[in-house]
Amino acid sequence: MKTILTVIAFLAIAVPSAVAQTAKDLVGTWSLQSDVSVTSDGRKLQPFGPNPRGTAIFDSTGHFAIVVSRPDLPKFASDNRMAGTAEENEAIVRGSIAFFGTYSVKNGAIVQHIEGGTWPGWVGTDQKRTITSFANDQQTWTTVPSFGGMSELRWSRVN
Secondary structure (H helix, E strand, O other): OHHHHHHHHHHHHHOOOOOOOOHHHHOEEEEEEEEEEEOOOOOEEOOOOOOOEEEEEEOOOOEEEEEEEOOOOOOOOOOOHHHOOHHHHHHHHHOEEEEEEEEEEEOOEEEEEEEEEOOHHHOOOEEEEEEEEEEOOEEEEEEOOOOOOEEEEEEEEOO
16 A cells, blocks of 8 residues: 555656646746637638747746747738738738737636737737646647637747
């Protein structure tokens, strides 16, 4: 019996946590590895392409910033971001998102209070990211994207 209790105690210490326990677990810079969404009608899509670019930065004071984009965003023919064509502007809006604010970790989820960003519908709201996996330098979230359905995002810690 003593051996069994010792093994159980060892596994409890050695096995990484399935979810971030506190905001301190998130502190650092994270690189987006994948973002796969399933729309409300069941279609699977990758809103930022098969190789999205993304960075999430969480600091120790409870602030965060996230920027995600497709790697193939078009360059504007005018070379002036204020003078894009309708098609160029649409590609940028559909292929990128950025937002910032404060965050906390509660009940296995990251709660992000959005203070500003490129999607005005989120500004002033709390967005919940359910942590489905968290181990050392890898984490996975599920969330409701700005276009509905459900998204799964996989992140790796930047060293």
